[in-house]
Amino acid sequence: METKEIKKIFAAAEDFLPINGTDFIELYVGNAKQAAHYYKTAFGFQSLAHSGLETGNQNYDSYVLVQDKIRLVLTSPLKAGTPVGKHIDQHGDGVKAIALWVDDATYSYQETVKRGAKSYLKPETRKDKHGEVVVAAIHTYGETIHYFIERKNYQGVFLPGYERWETSYQPAPTGLKYVDHMVGNVGWGEMNQWVDFYARVMGFAQLISFDDKDISTDYTALMSKVMSNGNGRIKFPINEPAEGKKKSQIEEYLDFYGGPGVQHIAVATDNIIETVTAMQSRGVEFLNVPSSYYDTVLDRVGSIDEDLEPLKQLGILIDRDDEGYLLQIFTKPVESRPTVFFEIIQRKGAQSFGKGNFKALFEAIEREQELRGTL
Known part of the structure; x- marks a missing residue:
């Protein structure tokens, strides 16, 4: 890797390290x-x-x-x-x-x-x-x-x-490009402590804040704040549980992981349809959203470059912000415990994290929790 000048895009970040x-x-x-x-x-x-x-x-x-x-x-x-x-x-x-x-x-x-x-x-x-x-x-x-x-x-x-490590078995790549962000789950009332840590100790800036009104369903809720370094190459959303009628995905994670830790790794692709198609064909399991999600999604996000039908067939979610739109999908947990999973994301200008998809996503997670008997 060669070091080169990296533009600072978030002025609020002190960014004294810096991180490449x-x-x-x-x-x-x-x-x-x-x-x-x-x-x-x-x-x-x-x-x-x-x-x-x-x-x-x-x-x-x-x-x-x-x-x-x-x-x-x-x-x-x-x-x-x-x-x-x-x-x-x-x-x-x-x-x-x-x-x-x-x-x-x-x-x-x-x-x-x-x-x-x-x-x-x-x-x-x-x-x-x-x-x-x-x-x-x-x-x-x-x-x-x-x-x-x-x-x-x-x-x-x-x-x-x-x-x-030399090996004769080298399957073809699926189009994953780089780490887009990594999400940490922390305990009750600990989110602001770690937001302060990344701001004070590492010079990060807070980009976005979601409260339990933004991230909730009829049963569960959580809160989240997104921290980034100055050049935007390192983004760490920090989640904590919020009060709900039933046990949230964050509480389930904390119970099975035995404390705070990394919840998911989001990796970017330039063609999410090709990437997810390849991963599904190799046995990766993704969360399912109801087909009804696609009945109104274009009314919410406007026109997109992709045909809607393959996105619907694969279960890929769509959201838009002031900068553009994004496509995203989440795997089921990749471990025996319901803890770590992956997100596949393609950004078409959008810098956000899919706020418009939270309800559909969390309802999909709740269906999985119900199957596990942990909701």
Whole structure:
């Protein structure tokens, strides 16, 4: 990756780090080898790098997958009683780390800790024959951490300690391009605490706020605020539960995950119809919305470039803001616990997050909760 000047688009963000983009997302999983096969087969990721017994790593087994600008790291313990294993026991498979690509990891660490972040990993330089990477990390909500990754002096495949993962099985990509945003679920009354954290500690700005009047159905509700860095490449909506007649999706997540954590990863595509068609054909399950949603959707959002029928057949939702429109769809949870899921999003100018779809989406989630007996 080459560093280049990145335009600041949100003036309210102090943006003192700055952040170039998402470097990788690390999930702790029960069986990294099998999880890697799933994300390759179902999502179209490609093999990139591996760290494990074969590379001299006696503690954990990690597989790195790539699709365009998205890197997933899937990590499993090799022995009992490890921190990785304890995390999986507590939370199930889930996101441990959101790694941020920065020009200066030491500066990023020092500035965030100075502003109140709790240290997870002091800056350290990791080297191999391909150069060096500076890595540091801070704690965020729950047991989630942010790595700061400085790789301007590194030419290797991923990080020191990893070797290229060569495999004959390389399914075709599905058109996923980059991480659009990542959503964190936090506990009752904790949303503003973490909104303040991202503003004060990391220099982010609040873009949008949704209260329980915006995000509610007849039964459940939640509140959400969206934080972004200055260049808009890192967006973190933060959700908390709100009072409703029944248990909300956020409460269900907190119960099964065992506390706050990353709820979903939104990944962008340039052609959502092709991407979702490919993913469905490979076995990815998406939430279903009633066909009646499409009877009036164009009255609400106006004209769009796409034919409505394929969107209806796939269950893709549509919303519009002042900048344009977006197309989005959500997978069912990809783990045994009803926790982590993915969003596929195509932006046609819109910078928002699908407020007009909240009711239809949450009713779809409630139908799944009812099947699970957790509503």
